[in-house]
Amino acid sequence: MPRSEARIATTLGQRYMTLLCRHFRHKVPAEVTGDTARADFPWGARADMRAMADRLDIICTAPALPELARTQEVIAIHLARFAFRDRPEIVWQTLDET
DSSP states (O other), rough: OEEEEEEEEEEEEEHHHHHHHHHHHHTSOOOEEEEEEEOOOOOOOOEEEEEEESSEEEEEEEEHHHHHHHHHHHHHHHHHTTTTTTTOOOOOOEEEOO
């Protein structure tokens, strides 16, 4: 399964992760547990998030590349909306399939 990761430099990672999951929860299963979160999308993709003091890490997993790209786009659009003051840079890196 294709996977990608974004490490987003921000001191507001917990806040953004929580906002993303609260928003996603209206349409898909999403939950926050402490400093981690997970959202499952209907096209078979998953986003695992972890908030740290200086960044937010997001790992996306999907059944194929089009679904991975769609997941990345959905997350990036929503994060840009919630973090419009910070304008965090989101750069996705492909991870080796294991």
